[in-house]
Amino acid sequence: MDLSWSPTEVEFRNEARAWLAANVPSEKLPSGDTSDGFARHLEWEQRLFDARWAVVSWPEEYGGRNATLWEWLIFEEEYYRARAPQRVTQNGIFLLAPTIFEFGTQEQRDRYLQPMAQGTQTWCQGWSEPDAGSDLAGIRSTAVRDDVAGGWRLSGQKTWTTRGAFCTHMFGLFRSDPAAERHAGLTYFLVPLDAPGVTVRGFGRLDGDEGFAEVFLDDVFVDDAMVLGEVNDGWKVAMATTGSERGLTLRSPGRFMATADRLVQLYRDIGARASDPALRHAVVQAVIDVEAYRLQTLATVTAIGDGGKPGVTSSLTKVFWSELDIRMHDTALALLGTAAELEDNGWMKDFQFALSGPIYAGTNEIQRNVIAERILGMPKR
Amino acid sequence: MRFAFTTDQLALRDAVREMLVKECPSSEVRSAWSNANGRTAGTWDALMGMGVLEALVPEAAGGLGLSVLDLVLVCEEVGRVALPEPFVEHALVAAAVVGSGHGSMSALVGPAALSVYADSVDAVLVEDDERLLLVAREGLVLERQSSVDHTRHLFTVDWSNTEATTEVGGPRECADAFDRAALGNAATLLGLAQNLLDVTVDYTATRSQFGAPIGSFQAVKHKLADVRIALEFARPLIYRAAYSLSVDDIDRSIHVSMCAAQVADAASLAVRHALQCHGAIGYSDESDLHMWMKRVWALQRAYGDPAWHRERVARAILDKT
Known part of the structure; x- marks a missing residue:
């Protein structure tokens, strides 16, 4: 066990900190979950990309720095510490990209990764449907083979799609084998949202932004090059994405360390x-919990370095x-007292967003089932 | 950066686990509930034989020259079997201060008010006005207190009228002795809680109601998932505190308090859900469950209760200017 950072890592941290201090906009951008704010955030993403801070862990050929997972954690800590803008590219760079690296063809990597990192192509996630939320395997949207045209025809409806009204592309699951049931017969597709036959309607969320769609x-046509992974193997490919969404990459400790620091302040x-x-007790418990999360992540990253896979954990x-x-956020509102209801108090909007945490990325009820069945080995019903 | 144990550290844990599973089955804990000293027949000698009781004593002085980090996993194993012995008090606290050759020892440090097994050890290490004193048993005036865990023979200890004391440390040694006690106690609680979870997972797979194992019901699954989560986010705090003690990190006391508060709460949750998922069978004293639950209740406040530890963290972090 050695809980110290190497000189290279310390240097990396210093470089990130210095760049962020010099470049993070002094005034908070309008929310990236609105159309105006989204555009402003894309300008910021371009700046990040130009300085090679957009996707530090990626290979250099796609705009990254080949950074280790440790350095990525350090960058995240510094990013949130600097109160830098939200990452409107997150569903692409944190969720889709790891899946493309694992399952994609070379052509798909070359075609999508750099524009995604640069923010010139932006991705939303097409999982949920009106009748398939927690029961994701209940997906009904279809992909019908078109041999003549050399591709697939997609039909159906996706919903609760974050930033769907602003993004250029969507990745999602479609039922490609109507005879197969549940988890079988699904295929993972990449869909340009300007394709003929696509209609997107944005709608508002609890926190007041129009971030849903x-x-x-x-009958949207996509060619064979838009299939990620194997045909009818989409469930496995999608589960790789949800592993990133639930764990390490989407919500790194740095985000919560910054919230705890603000709470203490x-x-x-x-x-x-x-x-x-x-x-007082609640504030100190937040500090302890965030530290526990940071340390648990250090253990996970160590295990990954030793060849382990985080998987269901x-x-x-x-x-x-x-x-x-x-x-x-509850504690912060309690500290604010009557000022808690004021929209610009720095906490109320984020409190409402925090309430979505136990719902998105698989509800916490589903996660508890996974923990019970796949980690504890309890019997399935 | 590397947050994992070495193969040597894991091998020591495995060896101790293997011995304890053999020497301290639940029947041994049960007999300690009613025997003369509340302790086991053979585990102390077996632990001594493996060297772990003097693991923190420097090699030159006859010990293994190991660190708290090497012993933290052993403490977990001690908890897992609910070993009724003053393991933490001897191995992590007293022997680390006075070395070997003093027989078996208990300890009374920090805000703790009662000494465990003081009547059956050879000496007790006590904290007295920022000094550590080793007091031979014959010099102690003991008054028995009855613990909810009948294996824990507890005593108030009075050493004011004896000459049989040796001063063995000052303020720094007092602080570190207490932190090692709290860390060892926290790791023991982790092992106890882990075992409560494990036996409850097993039980709910075999107990059927409504024609199905009760462990297949979501209401049961979610309780045990919550225990698993609580342990997942207590464990790394414990390992980090052990590391901090072993490298004399300047913040080691804060790290100890973070883990002590976290695991005490996690263990409470484990007790509640283990009992609930066992139902009436768990409420019976014929089930082994009660011995683990009562040990948790005893240890979760033994070396500073969660509120005490949180306040120690709060003073360091919230009140810092």
């Missing part, structure tokens, strides 16, 4: 009300960070 597909600033021992992580995030 439903995506209608009516709020506690110090607020004075009198902070003398409530229950609030990402379900433990997902329940923990999502519920921790709510507890921290």
Whole structure:
């Protein structure tokens, strides 16, 4: 065991910190989950890309720095510490890209990775359907083979698609073998949202942004090069994406470390009300929980370095960070007292977003089933 | 950066586990519930034979010259079998201060008020006004207190009228002795809680109601998943605190308190859900479950309760200017 950073890692941290200090916009950008804000965030993504900070862990040929997982964790810590803008490219670079690296063809890597890192192609996730949420294998959208044209025709409806109204592309699962049931017979497709037959309708979320969308597909043609992985093997490919979504890549410890730091600062600033021992207890417990999450990640990254795969343990992580995030925002609102209801108090909007944590990326009820059945080995019903 | 144990550390854990599973089955804990000293017949000698009781003593002084980090996994094994012995008090606290050759020892450090097994050890290491004193058993005036865990023979200890004391440390040694006690206690709680989870997972797979194993019901699954999550996010705090003690990290006391608070709460949850998922069978004293639950209740406040530890973290982090 050695919990110290190497000189190279310290240098990497210093370089990231210095660049962020010099480049993070001094004024907070409008929310990236609105159309104006999304455009402003893409300008920021281009700046990140130009300085090769957009995708530090990727190979240099796609705009990365070949950074280790350790360095990636360090970058994340510095990014959130600097209060840098939200990553509107996240569903591409954190969820789709690892899947393309694992299952994609060379042509797909060359075609999608760099534009995704640059923000010139932006990706949303087409998993959920009106009747397939937690029961994702209940997907009904279809992919019908078109041998003459050399591709597939997609039809159906995807919904609760984050930033779907602003993105250029969607990745999603479609039922390609109507005879197969449930997890079998699904295929993972990459879909340009400007293709004929695609209609996108944005709608509002709890936190006031229009970040949701439903995506209608009516006989949308995509060629064979838009299939990621093997035909009818989409479930396996998709599960690789959800592993990234629940665990390491989407919600790294740096995000929550920054929230805990802000909470401690709020506690110090607020004075009198902070003398409530229950609030003091809640603030310190947030610090302890965030530290636990950071350390658990260090253990996971060590295990990955030794050849292990995080796999289902990402379900433990997902329940923990999502519920921790709510507890921290709850505590902040309690510290704010009557000011909690003010929209610009720095916490209320994020509190509402935190409430989505136990729902997206597979509800926490589903995660608890996974933990019970696949980690503890409890019997299936 | 590397957050994992070495193969040597894991091998030591495995060897101790193998011995304890053989020497300290639940029947041994059960007999300690009613025997004369609350302890086991043969495990102390077996632990001594393996060297782990003097693992922290330097090699030159006859010990193994290991660190707290090497012993933290052993503490977990001690908890897993609910070993009724003053393992933490002797191996992590007293022997680390006074070395070998003093027989078996208990300890009374930090905010702890009662000494465990003080009547059946050769000496007790006590904290007295920022000094550590080793007091021979014959010099102690003991008054028995009854623990909810009947294996824990607890005593108030009075050493004011004896000459049989040796001063063995000052303020720094007091602080470190307490931190090692709290860390060892935390790791023991982790092992206890892990075992409560393991036996409950096994039980719910075999107990059938409504024509199905109760472990197939989501209401049961989600309780045990919550215990698994709580342990997942207590364990690394414990290992980090052990590391911090072994490298004299300047923040080691804070790290110890973080893990002590976290695991005490995780173990409480394990107790509640283990009992609930066992139902009435778990409420019976014929089930082994009660011995593990009562050990958790005893240890979760033994070396500073969760509120005490949280406040120690709060003073360091929230009140810092």
